[in-house]
């Protein structure tokens with residue numbers, strides 16, 4: 001696989017690793033999302049200091065309002081994080 005194909009497959013497998021733990025296997029409930037963020041994005045989570053910030057993040061992600069994070073909602077989040085990282089590195093080069 002190419003680097004990009006590997007990256008896509010990795011994102012899908014990380015989502016599934018957490019979404020399959022409890023309840024709906026295709027969605028992240030709040031505790032699953034929390035574990036995913038803490039384990040997979042520790043640097044980002046260092047900036048999310050308290051529970052209310054995490055609740056706000058979860059609510060912001062939950063486009064369809066079912067209190068769970070489906071893959072599409074997860075991808076929206078990953079896109080935002082990735083674009084922010086890209087902007088950061090763009091400014092680093094200047």
Ligand SMILES: [Ca+2]
Pocket residue numbers: 018019020021022023024025026027028029032
């Ligand atoms: Ca689940």
Ligand SMILES: [Ca+2]
Pocket residue numbers: 061062063064065066067068069070073
């Ligand atoms: Ca949702």
